Amino acid sequence: MADPSGRTFLFSLVNAHGRPVKLRLKAGHHDKALYLNGGGPGFGGGSDLRLMSRGRPANKEDGCSVFPYSYELDRAAEAAAGLPPIPFAHDNTLLVGDDGQGHRLVEFAAAEIEMYQL
Numbered sequence: 001m002a003d004p005s006g007r008t009f010l011f012s013l014v015n016a017h018g019r020p021v022k023l024r025l026k027a028g029h030h031d032k033a034l035y036l037n038g039g040g041p042g043f044g045g046g047s048d049l050r051l052m053s054r055g056r057p058a059n060k061e062d063g064c065s066v067f068p069y070s071y072e073l074d075r076a077a078e079a080a081a082g083l084p085p086i087p088f089a090h091d092n093t094l095l096v097g098d099d100g101q102g103h104r105l106v107e108f109a110a111a112e113i114e115m116y117q118l
Helices: 075-080
Strands: 009-012 021-025 035-037 040-043 049-052 062-065 071-073 106-109
Antiparallel strands (some): 009 021, 035 040, 040 049, 049 062, 062 106
16 A cells, blocks of 8 residues: 555564664655555565464464565654664664574564554
8 A cells, every 4th residue: 555645654662772763664665655465464565564374363473574675764863863873774673683694584473563543
C-alpha cells in the first residue's frame, strides 16, 4: 500500500544501540510503505520488516528483516532531539538484531509487534 504523504515510519524501542530509534520511509519509496503477504504484513519493498506465520499459532509469528531498503534512520530527527549519532545505521541492529554471521537477511521470533494508524 502506498503512502503518498511519506509519513509512514518504523520505530524500535529495544535494539543493539540501547535506545529507541525512528526509521523513516525513504524519498521515492512511498509506494513500498506497507504490503500484505500470505502470512502477514510487510514493510518496505525489500522486506525491511516482514511478519510470516508459516503455519505456526497466531501468537508465534516469525519474521525476517533485510534492512535498509525502503526505510532509513531519521538522522535529522535524531540530531534535533540531541541524541548521539548511531555509527552503523545501515544494518539490522536497528530493528531485529544481528545474526552474528554477517547475513543481510535476519530471521527472528517476535515477542511483540504493534501497528498503529495515526
